[in-house]
Amino acid sequence: MAYKRQIGRLPIIPANAKEHNVVCHYCIVGCGYKAYTWDARYEGGTAPDENKFGVDLSTQQGADTEAWYAPAMYNLVKQNGHDVHVVIKPDKNCVVNSGLGSVRGARMAEMSYSRARNTQLRRLTDPMVWRYGQMQPTSWDDALDLVARVTAAVIAEQGEDGVFVSAFDHGGAGGGYENTWGTGKLYFGAMKVKNIRIHNRPAYNSEVHATRDMGVGELNNCYEDAELADTIVAVGTNALETQTNYFLNHWVPNLRGTSINKKKAEFGNEPVDRCRIVIVDPRRTVTTNACEVEAGKENVLHLALNSGTDLILLNAWLTYVADKGWIDKAFIAASTRDFDSALAANKVSIDEASRVTGIPSGDIIKAAEWIAQPKHGGARRRAMFAYEKGLIWGNDNYRTNGALVNLALATGNIGRPGGGCVRMGGHQEGYSRPSDAHVGRPAAYVDKLLIEGKGGVHHIWGCDHYKTTLNALQFKQAYKKRTDMVKDAMSTATYGDRSAMVNAIMDAIRKGGLFAVDVDIVPTKIGEACHVLLPAATSGEMNLTSMNGERRMRLTERYMDPPGQAMPDCLIAARIANHMERVLRETGKEQLADNFRGFGWKTEEDAFMDGYHKHEKGGEFVTYARLRAMGTNGFQEPAVGIERLLLSKLDLEHLPQRLPDQNAS
C-alpha cells in the first residue's frame, strides 16, 4: 500500500488539462471517474479561466463543491514517457455513483505506479525467469521463447490436456473484454484447453448455474430498480462494504424515502409505500446497521438465520405466498412452466423453516408479507431480490439459487421496474471468448488435478490460488513440491543452452514436476512458486472495456504508461501465440502452428475489434470511438436499441434485435 504522499500542497488542475473517462476497476459497481493529466512542469491558477473547474479558487468553496480533490486522488506519473500530474476524481455526471467515491476507488491515483512519489514500486516491470537459483529480469522474447518451448513440448507428450490454465473471466483490472478475448482465443481458439479454471473457483463453470438454467440471466435489472422497489430482499450480501456506491447512491435514497418522486413518475397512481428491506445474513453487518439508520428500524427486518439454511427459508416463503394467493398468476402463466409441480416439490411449512433456520416463525411470515402481500387497492408489491456470496458460496448453491429465482418468478418480479433477481456481483464483467463447450459439464476440478500431480505446464492470469482457493494448504504443499522439482532441474542446465534447459524441465515434468507461468501486475504468493513472471499493464495503463452490475459498458481510457516493459494481458496472450507458432513451425509441426495464426494485434483496440466487436451481440455497433463519446455513462448491454445513443444517422441501419448474452459470469 502506498502512504508516502510527500506533498505539502496539491497543484491546481489547469483549464487545458486532458480529460479521460475512467471506470473504477476495483469492483462490480463500476463508478465513473475522470482522470485529468497535464505536464508536470505547470499547474493552473485560481482565476476561473485558469483552472479546470472554471471557478474562482481564491475564495472559499462551498461544502459540496466539486472544485476539490483529496491527496489520495493525486499522483505524478509517466504519460508517453513524460512526467505528468494525474488527478482521478469521481464523476458527478456518472449515473452510477453521481460523484461518490469510496475508500477503494478514490485512491486509484495514489495506487498508481510512480517512481517520482514512490507509490506501487512493487509493480512488475520486466519479464522474470528462474535463472541460476533466483528470479531474474529478462526480455519478452527470452521469457516467451521459454514459455512456448515448454508448452509445445508438454503438448507433444501429453496433448493439450497437459496444459493447465487459471484465468480471470471478468472485467475491470485483470480482465475486460480485450483480455478475456486474448486469453480466450489462445486457450479455446488456438488450443482446446479443458483443464482451465476461473479466478475465483477451481473449475470452468458458472457461479450461478441455476438461474441461467432457468433462463434468467443473473444481471437482469438496473441500479435504478433499487430506487423503485417497495421491498428489497438482500440475501448474503453486505452491500455497503462490497458494492459501496450502488448501496449509497441507489438503495439509500429509497430507504430514506427520497426516491418517492421517481416512483410516482414511474408508476403513476399506484400506491407508494415506504421502502422496506429484508436482510438474510447470519451476521449483523454494517449494511444492516446503515439500513436501520436510513430507513428506521421498523422498516428493516434482519433475519439472522443459521448459516447454510437459506434453501428452506426461501421455499417456506414460496409455499406461504402461494397459499395466500399473493402470486402473479398472469405472469406465471405467460412466462414460466410447471409452476404447480415446482410448488409441490418444494413445499415447506413455516414451522419447519423456523426450526431449521432458527428464525422465529413470526419474522418469516412478516418478511413474506413485506415481499408479496398486495398493497392497498390490490396493487402488486414490487420486490427486488439481491444476492451474493452468502448465497453463491453456500453448499447446495444450485438449489438455493433456483429457490430464490422461483420466489421472484412467482411474485412476478423479473423484468419489471422495481424488481429483479440479481447478483450484486464481484469484479466487473467483461466476458468475450470462443465457445467453451469442449470443457463439458461437470467441468474438470482443476486444483484437485494439480494436487494429484496432473498436467505439465500451468499458465496463471491475474489470480492467486495460494490465497483464494479451497483447501489452500494442501494445494500449496503439492504445488510447491512440484514446481521446486522443476526449479532444481533448471539449475542443472546452462541458461543459455535452450534445448538443454527444455530437456531438463521436461525430465522433471515426467517425474511429476510442474512448470508455472504467472501473469500479474505485482509479485504474488503463487508467483513465488513460478518459473516465469510476465508483467501486465492494468486499467488506465491500457484502454479497457468492461460492464458493471447493470450491464453498463464503458471504456476506461489509457491515461498513463505501464511500468517498464509491462503490456496489456491481451497482447501478452497474442505474443505467446506468436511464439507458439514460431516454435511449432521450427519443429515442422505446420498444422498445429497454423492454429496460432490470427494474433497479429498491435494494440488492445485490435484485440477488442477482433473479439467483442466481431463476436458479441450487437458488438458490430460498439467501437472505442463510440464508447469514448458515451463517456462514463456508456450504454447498457446488450447493444440493442443503441440507435438512441448513436452518433450519426448512418448508424441507424441494420440494428440487431437480439436477446441478452448469457456468457458473462
Ligand SMILES: Nc1nc2c(c(=O)[nH]1)N[C@H]1C(S)=C(S)[C@@H](COP(=O)(O)OP(=O)(O)OC[C@H]3O[C@@H](n4cnc5c(=O)[nH]c(N)nc54)[C@H](O)[C@@H]3O)O[C@H]1N2
Ligand atoms: N478465503 C477466501 N477465498 C476466496 C474468497 C473469500 O472471500 N475468502 N472470495 C472468492 C472470490 S468471490 C473471488 S472473486 C476470488 C478473488 O481472487 P483473485 O481473483 O485471485 O483476487 P484479486 O485480488 O481480485 O486479483 C488477483 C490478482 O490479479 C492481479 N491483477 C490486478 N490487475 C491485473 C491486470 O490488469 N492484469 C493481470 N494479469 N493481473 C492483474 C492482482 O495483482 C492480483 O494478484 O477469491 C475467492 N476466494
Ligand SMILES: Nc1nc2c(c(=O)[nH]1)N[C@H]1C(S)=C(S)[C@@H](COP(=O)(O)OP(=O)(O)OC[C@H]3O[C@@H](n4cnc5c(=O)[nH]c(N)nc54)[C@H](O)[C@@H]3O)O[C@H]1N2
Ligand atoms: N471492499 C471490497 N469490496 C469487494 C471486494 C473486496 O475484495 N473488497 N470483492 C468483490 C467481489 S470479487 C465479490 S464476489 C463481492 C462479495 O460481496 P459479498 O457477497 O457482499 O461479500 P461477502 O462478505 O463475501 O459475503 C456477504 C455476506 O454473506 C453472509 N453469509 C455467510 N454465510 C451465509 C449464509 O449461509 N447465508 C446467508 N444468507 N448469508 C451468509 C456473510 O455474513 C456476509 O455478510 O465483493 C466485491 N466487492
Ligand code: SF4
Ligand atoms: S463502489 Fe466499487 S467501483 Fe465504486 S468506487 Fe468503490 S470500489 Fe470503485
Ligand SMILES: [Mo]
Ligand atoms: Mo468474487
